[in-house]
Amino acid sequence: MKLAIIYGDVSTKHQLIMERAEDIFDSVLAVPVDGLKLVHGEEQKVLYKDIDLTDYDAVYLRTDDRDMLFAEHLVEILNEEDVVTQAENDTYSYESNKFYSMKVLAENGINVPNSVYTLSPDVAVKAAERLGYPVIMKTVKGVGGEGVMRASSENELKPVMDTMKSFEQEICLQEFKEHDGTDTRVIVINGHVIGYSRSNAGDDWRSNISAGGERVEANLSQKMVEDALTAARATGFDICGCDVIGDEEHGTSILEINGSFGLSEEMNELIGEDVVLSLVERMHERALENSRKEE
Numbered sequence: 001m002k003l004a005i006i007y008g009d010v011s012t013k014h015q016l017i018m019e020r021a022e023d024i025f026d027s028v029l030a031v032p033v034d035g036l037k038l039v040h041g042e043e044q045k046v047l048y049k050d051i052d053l054t055d056y057d058a059v060y061l062r063t064d065d066r067d068m069l070f071a072e073h074l075v076e077i078l079n080e081e082d083v084v085t086q087a088e089n090d091t092y093s094y095e096s097n098k099f100y101s102m103k104v105l106a107e108n109g110i111n112v113p114n115s116v117y118t119l120s121p122d123v124a125v126k127a128a129e130r131l132g133y134p135v136i137m138k139t140v141k142g143v144g145g146e147g148v149m150r151a152s153s154e155n156e157l158k159p160v161m162d163t164m165k166s167f168e169q170e171i172c173l174q175e176f177k178e179h180d181g182t183d184t185r186v187i188v189i190n191g192h193v194i195g196y197s198r199s200n201a202g203d204d205w206r207s208n209i210s211a212g213g214e215r216v217e218a219n220l221s222q223k224m225v226e227d228a229l230t231a232a233r234a235t236g237f238d239i240c241g242c243d244v245i246g247d248e249e250h251g252t253s254i255l256e257i258n259g260s261f262g263l264s265e266e267m268n269e270l271i272g273e274d275v276v277l278s279l280v281e282r283m284h285e286r287a288l289e290n291s292r293k294e295e
């Protein structure tokens, strides 16, 4: 079985996946997303140098938000060519836009923070009055806490909205969910759910590890597990990470769903499971099932 791992600019963790995959797959190839070429004509191909990834058994994507339009096309071609990926054809259209994913999750009965998607700073100011201050401002794309801001009054909100518009950034509003400085990353690998919590760094209300947050053990509630499974199903992910805020007492909400979620040895230790290995084993299991189906 052959596995390719496609990685974007901000992904450093594909080496970790490579290490595990090399023990399980017959061959493993790491491919930078910028090196890919999608070819349409008599045949469709996904070329990296002269290697056609449609000949691979499985491809695991670790693209980041900037590559998402490309990722949408890529996944569709791979799926059509019967290559196993961790996503369905539409998955990255939800994943790539935090506010579109809110819609899909809400439609599937999952609690999400009240969110307003608008291109107009003036409409945003009016909407913020309804949502109540403080209000969260988010660029629709963004990872690692970058692009997530907070305003406590109209005077703080309006200049940011104006500036973002001039930088042609789509920025949207969200109700601020009071929290104790932690949130939870719930990882879904097929039906298997594990996770950890993240505690913020000092005064930062964002808990992203890349923004200085620290991983701590999580006590996943039954609701978090069920919601994460529903979110994965609704967005078509076989493998993903959901960011959850809140607790059992005050209620939980899903903030976003990530295709390329953080992986590390420290995370494995904290969870008490080799999550990277579980991920690779799942891709291998599906590749095997797929090859048997073809026979």
Ligand SMILES: Nc1ncnc2c1ncn2[C@@H]1O[C@H](COP(=O)(O)OP(=O)(O)O)[C@@H](O)[C@H]1O
Pocket (backbone or CB within 6 Å): 098, 113, 136, 142, 143, 144, 145, 146, 147, 148, 174, 175, 176, 177, 178, 179, 182, 183, 205, 206, 207, 208, 243, 245, 255, 256
């Ligand atoms: N509506 C919200 N209320 C309170 N905190 C939030 C809200 N949205 C985001 N945060 C905080 O900011 C962090 C980053 O937000 P998130 O939507 O997950 O974006 P990113 O893609 O940058 O991780 C979250 O993990 C959480 O700590």
Ligand SMILES: [Mg+2]
Pocket (backbone or CB within 6 Å): 144, 145, 208, 243, 256
């Ligand atoms: Mg997040």
